[in-house]
Structures are given as structure tokens and as C-alpha cells.
Amino acid sequence: MRSLTQSLFVTALFAAALTTGLASPAAAQMELKIMAPAAPGGGWDQTARSMQQALNAEKLVKSSQVINVAGAGGAVGLAQFINGAKGDGNQIMVNGFVMVGALLLNKSPVTLDQVTPIARLTEEIEIVVVPANSPIKNAKDLAAALKENVARVTWAGGSAGGVDQITAALFAQAVGADASKVNYVAFSGGGESLAAILGGKVTAGISGWSEYEGQVKAGKLRAIGVTSEQRIPGVDIPTFKEQGVDLVIANWRSVMAPPGISAEQKKNLIELMDKLTKSAAWKEQLKQKGWDDAYISGDAFGAFLKKEIARVNDVLKSVGLVKS
């Protein structure tokens, strides 16, 4: 046993030597717990850990801890958050657009109505691309192809019921094709779908802008359009809106508080988020990760959330993923 204990002890020393430089003495009073309802490494986890870093660096809280509760697109974490953190003003949970669809798809017994919306932090614009040698040049060509034979247009994107599939369905709806017949092929993550598009296996691909950015700039993929209101600054890709397709959508990430917290606690958390998003450390995190700032808080975010839930519900019903 001795050798094992010894080696663990040496590890501890090494790690201690390396991490002491990181922990900063605390100033503010809050001991914040941030739940990431996903495994380490994904988007929510990275958001939570970036928040943690910025909060610690700016000394906005006394301490902050990230807790990962993975499972079912966030439904497992959400259930635990609702039941375990009730009334606790020192806990927050990271989530986002994808959770809305996942909860509907999994027939989750807990819903987002049960938590207290705090703020939307970031968003990522969706982009539709085709292989560089495709005859499809713009949104109009894609719309024409869809209307001619909706089945023949194959779409590659992320997991079923996620933001990519919803974008595909909304595109079809917007151009007057049958959304329930959209031939959407779900891949696990942007990586695998990218290979299918580059290899010319599918007609079009959908993902977050950053996933395809390198390929588009290198000329290996042709961008058809982005789903934002305005063009992405410094990027010469038309929006769908300016091409006459009414499609605006973004993959947003947000922060929720537990149910049953007092108005005071809610105000504190919103103020904390105000300070966080204004801080230099947070802006540095956004730049590093390539996230767009999309900060809205409190009631404005609550109203936005309601609209998004209704929209996702409609789309998932129309494509037959959720039974009405």
C-alpha cells in the first residue's frame, strides 16, 4: 500500500504547487455553486467553467464551484437542480436552447417553467453550408431544390431535436416546403457532420458558425446563409432574411436560478451577472472561446424564454418528433 499512497502524495504536492498560483483570495461574500447539466468538456460545461474563472479573477464571489450532472440533454441535471436547490440563492445552473428541445423530446417530468430565469449570456449563430462543388449557390437555389423534391435534399447536422434540426425545419417551413418531410440526418456533433458534407454525402449542412468557419474561409464549403438578423461583423455571408427567407434563430446559453428564491436573492444574482458580463475577464473568455455576447436579464429574458419554448414546441410537433 505504501508505494501507492506515496505516489498519490507526490501527485498532491505537484498539483498543489501548480494550483496555488490559481486560487485568488476571496473578496465578495457569496459561495456560488454553478451546475453544468452535462459532462465536462461540452458547451455548458465550458460556459460554467469560463464563468467560474471570470468570477474568481474579478473576485466577484468568495468562491465558486462547478458541479457536473450529466444526462439526457440536461434533464437529469435540471431535475436535481429543481429538487435539490429549491430556495437556495447561492446556486445557479447553466443551460441553453438545446435543453428546450431535449426536455420536450424526453417527455421530461420537470420543465423550465419550474426554475427562475436569470439571464441569457451568449449565443451562437447558425450557418447553412453546401459542398464547394454543389450546384446550389444561395438560399433561393436551396429553396427551389426543397420545393422540387423535399426528400432528395439531405441535411446533416447535430443531434435529433437540437437547434440544427429545428433550423432545417424552420427553413423548409419558411420557403413553403413540407417540414414534416425534411430529410434530416442526425450526426453526433458538428465534427462528424462536417466530414459527411466535405465528402459530398449530403446536400447541405447546418451547424454553429464557429464549427464551419475554418472550412468556409478555406473555400472548402460554400456558405448559403446565416440565421442572424444582421450579417456577422467582418464576414461576407448574407443572412437568410436579406435573401427573403424569414429565418432568425441562434443557439443561446443562459443561467437559471432554483425555484422558490426570494425577490432579493433574484436581484442579487441578476446584479452578479451584470457585473460578470461587464468585466474584462469575461470579455476575454468570450474572445477566447469565440462566443457572441447576447446579454439580456430578468424579465426580458423570461419573456424571450417563453417565446422560444413555444416556437420549439411547434417545430418539433410539425416534424413529428413530439406527438401533439
Added chain:
Amino acid sequence: METRRADPAGIAFAIGLFALAGVIWWDLRSLQGATTYGIGPQAMPMVVTAGLVLLAIGNLVSALRGELPERESTDPRAVLLILGGFVALIALIGLGGGFILATAILFTTTSAAFGRKAIVKDFAIGFVLAVIIFLIFDKLLTLSLPAGPLERLL
């Protein structure tokens, strides 16, 4: 070698496989054929069900013929001790008893299953081991391990 005869354990196993196939079949009826194109989500469960039924028949035949390998007797006490440790571990973590206590108990019951009688000493070893693991992973590497009353003291 004694004459071969039907092996009850093997028969039970074959019945278990039949039951498993039944469960998959029952579950697959609730799936909608939502896919518009290609193969639906029911196809693979059907293949697996069919395979399980065939294998259940195969296993049944070989059990009836007594073809299962010979087995030595087992010590149920040892198995139950280890599993008891697991039940305690799961219960403690589920009820918020914390990582250290749960781990120390599993350590103790397992070493008892392997014939150790010095329960107090083993518990102490398991406890120290758990504390070291907890300090390294929870405190230094910020990997959150389930915390109970003990962990909050550290």
C-alpha cells in the same frame, strides 16, 4: 464422469434470455415509426430479439443435454459481504452520507470477504485512503465528489 443430465441453472438462464427478448419486444411497440426515410428505430431491436430467441433455444438445448461446464461450489458469504458493501455505499451516497464514509465501508466489507477479521483496522485503512483520495480529487482538482457531513469539515 457422471452421466450428463439437465442443468437447472442453464435452464433458468435460457428462460432469462427469453424474458429479455420479451422485454425488448414489449418496449419496441411503443416506438413510433417516425423516420420518413430508410430504416426506423424498431429494426435493430427486432434483430436483437430474434437473435436472443435463437440463442435462448440454443442455451436451453445445451442445458437439457447437460453440456454446461462443471462448477465448483461458491462461498455465498463472501459475495454477500461485498454486495452488502455496495448497497451501503449506494445508500450512503444517495442519502448524502458522503464519499469518505461510503468508500471506507466498501473497503472494510471487501477485505472481510477476503477473510480479514480485523474490521476496525481495515476500516481505519479504508478511511485514510478515502480521505487522501477526497483531498486530492475534490480539493486540488476540483472534481466534485459527493459531500456529506465529514467532507464539509475538510
Added chain:
Amino acid sequence: MEAFSLLGQGMLVALQPMNLLFALVGVFLGTAVGVLPGIGPALTVALLLPVTYKLDPAGSLIMFAGIYYGGMYGGSTTAILINTPGESASMATALEGNKMAKAGRGGPALATAAIGSFVAGTVATLGLTFLAPWLVEIAVKFGPEDYFALMCVAFITVSATFGDSPIRGLTSLFIGLTLGLVGIDKLTGQARLAFGVPELLDGVEVTTLAVGLFAIGEALYVASRRHHTEEKLEAIRGSLWMTRQDWKRSWAPWLRGTLFGFPIGALPAGGAEIPTFLSYSTERRLCKYPEEFGKGAIEGVAGPEAANNASAAGTLVPLLTLGLPTSATAAMMLAGFQQYGLNPGPLLFAEKPDLVWGLIASLFIANTMLLLLNLPLVGLWVKLLSIPQPWLYAGILVFATMGTIAAKPSVIELSMLAVFGVMGFMMRRFDFPIAPVVVGLILGPVAEVQLRRAMQISLGDPMVLLESPISATLLGVALIALVAPFVLRGLGRFKASGD
């Protein structure tokens, strides 16, 4: 050769004493965390990434490479010593490696794993350096139908792990396939065999199954029959180091393993498991001492270990050239690279050559450091086996559960671990092979999803499987592999009767 001079410059940076120290610390931390079963390289990198934040870019990149390789190797150590594969890719290593450790040959097993990883890592990193742009062109041509065909090849090779009864081997495989059905169907988002339990929607975690079947099942089995035979573990029998004979039997599997691992790892959906299985079954067929397989044949450790490490270098091909993270580990690495201002993608080699070559140099250095650190440690690791049996197994169970508790601390996940433990115990008692269960869980879902994707894209026309040249070739290989043993046996019989 421009590549050489750039690599040389990268090496000069990486070889500075401070950077060497960072590499050493990285490898050490990576190994220490990576040995925990259930905490694979991805989680190891995720946990340790913050440690590198405070260093300068060169230093942190090097430490990062060290953590990565250390995490990879940590999984094999537990697979060999305590029959607990730390991640799915070291399962094939456990099959022969643990048998070797039990026979007192843990030293040579760990050594061939370490040296094999080094050889494979080096060869594959060279491949990455010179072949990446060319290889990636082929890799993206792989469509769903081609992956399905590759899975067919892999399924045939699984039979190598069946033991002597095909019916029991197939039963194990189908139990694995059943477990593979659990969870959300990737293409339609519907739940299968989840019975309304949210924790089951993500399916059965491979490491939970492997740790349950191997580590816990084994502990239960050994404990239950202690009264028959006091299992005497001898930590060292014969030489602690590899003998001349061991070297002779290891070098070819190392190279063959690399040949499987690197190209398949470079495929966007290739993964690390399939090359390790392919390597295992190939070595089993080619081995001059087939009777040793299942009892601790060194080839069965050397090949899969090399394949595992080479595939890790392979995943860097799409990651660096396309910005395509093809595994959880690669996704973590991508996050790491971004930390250092490195944005993988088609323009990376042109825009930031110094950082790319610095990274590749770091990989070389980290790989060497891993070997230097682990060879001396082999003696220490093997001594773990001389811990008295009760404490050894108690410690194994603590570490086995610790991985699951850390990764998914839920009652359901832990209960699954215990149930799989009991399953492993029963299967050992009734002589069912264990490995096919895990293989079924890994390959089943992939094969299903790829076939369905192919059919969805072709609007239900099965001819795509034969129209794609890659798929047609692979299916041909699978067919030959399936039929060949029968034909050869037939020929043998024919010859025998002709004499």
C-alpha cells in the same frame, strides 16, 4: 525538407530544461489521474487543463501533451495490473495483460505496453507530420455506408474473443447488443429500453459496464472461491524486464498495431476501440504460440496497446487539418488548443506553422518522457500486486467505484455498476466470455446508426453498400474473414484424408 527544419525549431524550444520539466510534470499528473477506471483521457485532460493556464504558451502546450499521453497510458496500467480497463480502448489490453500479470509477468506486460505506446506514438506522429494532408482527403471520403462495412469487419473479428463455445460467445455478444439499445435513438430522438428513467436515456456507459464486468465481477468471483484455491499472486516470476524472447515477439505486433491504429484513428468516426480489437484478433491469428492466447500472450498486449496510442495520434489528423474533433478527448484538446490561440482548421498549417510544429515537437517529447517515467515505475507498479489479497481487492473496488462516483455520482449509475458486477460474476461462474458483451455495446449502436444514416441518405436503397468502392471492398474482406476458417478447415481435412 521544410517540414524537418520547422520540426527542428520546435524541438529546440521543447528541449529547454524548463519545458522538459513541464513535460515530466504533465506526464506524471496525467498518469496519476488516468489510472482511475472510468476517468479516461478526455476527463483527465478536462480536469488538468486549468493547471496549464498559468504557463507560457510553449510550456503549457508541452505540459498539455504530457497530460494527454499520461492519461492514455494510465488506462492500460490498471487494465494489466488489476484487470480494470480504465477506458474502452484498453479493454483488449486487459484480456492478455492481466493474465500475464497474474502469472508474474506484469513487468514485461507493462514494459511492452509502454515501449509499444512509444513506438506507435512516434511512428504515428511521424505519419501525422508527413501524411496528414493526404490522409485527410481519404478520410472525408468515408461515408456512413463505409463505416457500416468497417463495423462488419470488426464484428467478424470479435469471434476471436469468444473462447471455445460459439453459442456462449454469441450469447455474450447479444447481451451486449441489448445493452447497446438502451437510451435515446440518435436519429429519431426516441427512448428505447429506458423505462422512463432519465439516467438511462444516455445509454449504458462503456466504462461502467467494463469496470463492473471486469473489476467487480472478478473480485466477487475470486472471493467466492477463495476456500478452494488460495490464489497465490506472485508479483514477479522470472525477469521483471522483457527478455530477448519478449522483444522478438513484441516488435512486429507494435508495428502492425500502429498500422491499424493510425489510419482508423484518422477516420472521423473511426475511434480507438475498433483498431485495438482488430489488432488483438490479428495477433491471435498470426501468433506462433496460439496456445498461449487466453493465458497471457505478450503479443495480445503489444498489438492493442500500440493500436490504441497510434489511433490517438490519428485523431489529430482531422483535428489539426479540418478542425474536426472526432472524440471526446479530441474535443477537450480543441478546447486546450484554443486556449493557446491555436485554431485548428484547414488554414492552421499555413497561418501558425510555429505553433503546429511546436505542438508536434511537444508530442514527441511527451511521448519520450512517458517512456522515461514509466519504465522505472514498472517495478513499483508491479509491487502493488504484492499487497495482501484482501487489501488489494478492497483497494481495487474503491478505485473502481471512485471513477464512477466522480464521473456520474448517481444512485442509478452506481446500481448499474453493482448489477454489472454480479453479471460478471455469474458469467465467470458459468464460463461465458466477458469481452464480447463490451464489444457488443460499443459496436452495436455504431453499426446501427451508420447503416440507418446510409439508408436515409439513399432514401432506402440498399445498393449504396455495394456501390461505394470502400464499402464493397470492406464487405468483401468481412466475407472472406467469415468464410476462410471453414474453407481452410475443410482443406485441412481433405489433405488429412488424402494422406
